[in-house]
Amino acid sequence: MKKLINDPADVVSEALLGIAAAHPDLGVDHQNKVVYRADAPxxxxxxxxxxxxxxxxPLHGGFVGPGMLDAACAGEVFTSPVPDQVVAATRLADGGAGVLHIVKNYTGDVMNFEMAAELVTAETGVEVVSVVVDDDVAVQDSLYTAGRRGVGTTVLLEKITGAAADEGRDLAAVADVARRVDAAGRSMGMALTSxxxxxxxxxxxDLPEGEMEIGIxxxxxxGRKRVPVAPAKDIAEMLVEPILSDxxxxxxxxxxxxxxxxxGTPLLELYLMYNEVAKLLAKAGVTVVRSxxxxxxxxxxxxxxxVTLLKxxxxxxxxxxxxxxxxxxxxGR
Amino acid sequence: MSAVPVDVAALRAWIGAFAADVAEHQEELTRLDSAIGDADHGANLARGMRAVVAALDSEKPSTAGALLKRTGMTLVSTVGGASGPLYGTFFLRMGTAAGEVETLDAAAFGAALRAGVGGIVARGKAELGDKTMYDALAPAADAYDAAGDDLGAALRAASEAADRGRDATVPLQARKGRASYLGERSVGHQDPGATSSALLLAAAARTLG
Structure with a gap:
């Protein structure tokens, strides 16, 4: 393992120190590992x-600021935050109009946010509404699984819902926008390496040289399947087709x-992929108006x-x- | 009927025994979890139970309810993932049902156990056969109730039922949690949550009966 770290145990807390140092307009509660708008609530x-x-x-701490999130809590790497952290973030974000929890659909995340919502409401009376993001079409049958995972749509949902909150809408209306975005977004991912x-x-x-995982x-x-590495235009098809058929x-x-x-993939390749995706969408009669x-x-x-598409x-x-x-x-500011 | 009811010291011994068992079986739990999950169940639960033991040692709760609730709150705050809220809710509900009393007779302990298992269902929405900890805990609570009012016999029956429930998760296809993404590939593996739950009941049978 070659990484730019000091001690594996300190990765998250030292990254948060870096966020605090780099962004004076953000505050960081280091004990609870919460990034928040310095002017919050x-x-x-x-x-x-x-x-x-x-x-x-940058998800989620990098999306804290005017027009997007008021606070974000960071769990250990790939481990959901515990309720205490979510409670701390909720308290920081509570400006008297209620707090929306945006939760990616993973069993641990859903349960920890649910417990936190119960705790913070009991402690402070703040009204909390939770919206669960589940946009990954790679997971097919939600009757027999934990349901679709929350992936790319989360980024778009945090931006759009943040703008709705900025307009002064009430909690129910903001949550409604979030649910509409989740219902209108679909994603599919792939990996070349672990x-x-x-x-x-x-x-x-393990992902051997020459193979890739589709639906990661x-x-x-x-994911859904492991196949030989293919040209970008074929990979684009493997990602776009399941989204359009859903x-x-x-x-x-x-x-x-x-x-x-x-x-781990450079922008050069991401733009190359975007070109392939755009061609497929044009062929399918889908009009792209934002990217x-x-x-x-x-x-x-x-x-x-x-690839994420949002209607x-x-x-x-x-x-x-x-x-x-x-x-x-x-x-825009 | 056992001569000695479950008192606060016995509950403390149960929690201590479970913490020791989880530490001893940490690698086994992690190995089971790496096959169908994310390889953190052993480490997370061991960390949580270490914190519980430390909290109980410093606070020395004086009632059954306080001890069980402190156990639950500490697990919720330290374990993370899905097992933190699930085990945490189990002990919180158990503590609420037990109440602020110094001893529990066989019936009261059974009612608390039932309430804890109910909390797992409420939190995790699991059903029997989903390949989760509920597959060990539900038959354990049933066996406890069916065994009558001899505490020791009821706890042994519960522990044996939990072991059978744990073993029965092997051929199941997971329908909850990260393992469910594997679909049919989850068949043939023993569920790590059911495994740690069987440890919990085994520790109860050793220390409370």
Missing amino acids: VRGKVGLISGGGSGHE CTVPAAGQPTF GIHGEP LDFTGGEGVLAFVNGMG LVGPYITSLEMAGCS LDDELVRLWDAPVSTPGLRW
Whole structure:
């Protein structure tokens, strides 16, 4: 294992020290491992928090700031945060209008956020609504599984819902926007290499030279199938086809197409992939009106990418375009 | 009926024995979890139980309810993943059902055990056969109730039922948690959560009966 670390046990806490040093407009509660807007809570605004295991940066701490999240808590690498952390983030974000919890659909995350919501409501009376993101089409039958995993749509949902909260909407209305984004987003990912959790010191799974995993999760969970490495245009098809067959993306106001890097793939290749994805979408009669390309929800140093499509309407386009000012996404201010 | 009911010292001994068993079986739990999960069950639960022992040593709760609730809260705060909320809820609900009393007779301990198992269902939404800790705990609670009011006999029956439930998870296909993403590939592996739950009942039979 070659990594830019001191001690594997200190990776998360030392990265948070770096975030605090690099971004004076963010505060960090080092004990609870919470990144928050230095001006939080914003009086009268619905608070938005998220969190999860570390190793997916910039998600979630890098999306804290005006127009997006108010606070985010960081678990250990690939391990959900415990309720105390979520409670601390909720308290920091509570500006008197309630707090929305944005939770990726993993068993541990869902349970820890659920317990935290019960605890913080009992302690402080703050109203909490949770929205669970589950957009990964690689997981097929939710009757016999923990359900679809929360992946790329999470980034888009945090941005769009953050804009809705900025407009001064109430908690129910903000949660409604979040649920609409989740329902309209679908993702599919793939890996060229494994990743190595610092505390484990070994690659999470074996992926021989010349093979790739299609339908990978963001923690190295198994995908749909393992196949020989193929040209980018064929990989794009393997990712786009299952998304298009899961939801009709034609019509409406078009889509937001998001090609995400898993952490170890350069932008050069991500833009090459975007070109292949765009060609496939044009052929399928899907109109792309917004795009995002880059590593935004990563899996440590895993090489690979995911494709997310989000079906848009006028309102979602407007909320996407609204100003945002975070380490990870920044425009319009 | 056992002559001695379950008192606070006995509960403390049970928790201590479970912590020691988890530490002893940490590598086995991790090995089971790396086959179908994310290889952290042994380390996470061992860390949590170490914290529980430290918390009980410093606070010395004086009632059954306080001891069980402190155990649950500490697990929730230190374990993470799914097993933190699940084991945490088990002990919290057990503690609430036990109440602020110094001793529990066989019936009261059984009611607390039943409440704890109910908490696991409420938190995890698991059903029998999903290949989870519930597959060990549900038959254990049933066997305890069926054994009558002799505490020692009931705990032994519960422990044996938990062992059988644990073994019966091997051929099952997981429908909950990270293992469920494996689909048919989860068949043939013993569930790590059911394995640690069987340790919990075995420790109870040794220390409380």
